[in-house]
Amino acid sequence: MRLDKYLKVSRIIKRRTVANEACDSGRVSVNGKPAKAGLDVKEGDIIEIAFGSNTTKIEVLSVRESVRKEDAVSMYKSL
Numbered sequence: 001m002r003l004d005k006y007l008k009v010s011r012i013i014k015r016r017t018v019a020n021e022a023c024d025s026g027r028v029s030v031n032g033k034p035a036k037a038g039l040d041v042k043e044g045d046i047i048e049i050a051f052g053s054n055t056t057k058i059e060v061l062s063v064r065e066s067v068r069k070e071d072a073v074s075m076y077k078s079l
Helices: 003-009 016-024 069-075
Strands: 028-030 046-051 054-060 076-078
Touching (some): 003 016, 003 069
């Protein structure tokens, strides 16, 4: 699954366009490398997102095309 879509489906970022812009501006890295929006996300990947002065680090636990709002948090683990 594309990185921008994963961020939206897992509800880490609310809109896919915002996730796409974050990736293109270099605020998102996967496994320590800057990532573009089209990068293929797999289970076990570590994603770091810079939100202003805060940095969020998560591990991908599962990749699903659609998920209910209540189950979205089960797709990743905060580190």
